[in-house]
Amino acid sequence: MRADDFIDPLTIVHHNGKNTTSNGHWGAASGLPRAGYPLTIMFDGIDFSPLMSSTLGTADDARLRDLLSRCAGRDRAALRALYDLTAPKLLGIALRLLRNRPQAEDVVQEAFLQIWRNAGRFDTARGSAMGWMVAILRYRALDRIESEKRHTGTDELPDVAAELPVSVEDQSALAACLATLPEPWQRSINLAFVDGYSHSEIAELTKTPLGTIKSWILRGLASLKRCLEA
């Protein structure tokens, strides 16, 4: 354990929220069992350049694609180069989702092993190399969230969500499209994608009925898709 890596200014409080919407068939099931989990925020080692824009540009993504194809040929130096370019950002994403440094590091390790094994399956037609790697990292982090039940019993928004920029690069189509959504829809999508909260956790955090959250997100996705394809 690296206790020194943590400060935990926020401790998520135990509370017995009443779900306003029914959960399955158990009329009496008043939400999920809860446990208080400390929310840890890591300052140590954070590089505050908010965007690693060098891996977002198409030219740089071409470099990542090249490294991936070398990884497919079992070139370990290529994996190391890929790691040097992307691991800091992937660790940041994992930490934001998991809020636990050792778990975030584990997940980055799992992700790189999967990237190494599957590099040959990366298909440029499906999108950017960085997007493919971020997706792999996120599914491993989601596995961890599910197995640790990390996100139970929160009743306040983590301040980290307010401190770090959630707006996307100005020039990205996603930023423009997100900006067209009503604020509560944007926020729900962010809480899911960026912070790894489930529908019911978002409902609880925002004190909004579960059905409303589900519908906001679905409608938000439908609008985003139309906007991104326009």
Add this chain to the structure above:
Amino acid sequence: MSQSLESGEGPPPDQRAGEYVLGLLRGMERAQFEAEMARDPALARAVAFWEDRLTPLALAAAPAITPPPSLWSAIDAAINPARPMASRRERLAALWNHAGLWRAVGALAIAAALVLVLIRPFNRPAAPPPSMVALLNQGNKPLFTVSLRENGSAQILPLGHVAPPAGKVWELWAVAKGVKPVPIGFLQPGLTRLPAGDIPASLRKPGVLIAVTVEQPGGSPSGAPTMPIVFDGPLSAVQG
């Protein structure tokens, strides 16, 4: 869970793919979606669309953090067959963490389950036909079949590849109107057999709901479900 949206057809594939990429499909729902995606290239494309398009949001919202040197060493050790690993413990840990191993174990388990399912009818004397059956559905998707024999024993078979969330179990309940749900055992991802007597005779009736919740290993300590139903189906009598 998301019962409210699962009545009827549910959201269109593009939106379900979006929910999956946002990380909103959990446990069973996620496993089921991934199985569907493996069969449906259009759904896989919809997922790839969202993965790629949402990436800028993930990148913008997280800081870059310098990993400790030990992180690369662990990765390097795992991919470097020539270099012996530092310790047996590390090697075991790497194997344990190896997703491919678990996929292989999972695939073998499915293959074994299929072999059981497919071969059993041919090399066994015909078992007595079930007196009652149920189809356990999540939304409108059937996941398991339940066959109940006259003597009260039951056999439950999966219709696809599904598993409870890691570290959790599926607990089975018999639910009749106006009565507290009765725990009747645990549901395995493969074949489950419940011995005669696990389901009380008073609950072996058409209309009684067989329901499944996700519980801690060992089951709900209170004897009452602590989580919402993830899937269920009513018993119906087999016309003999």
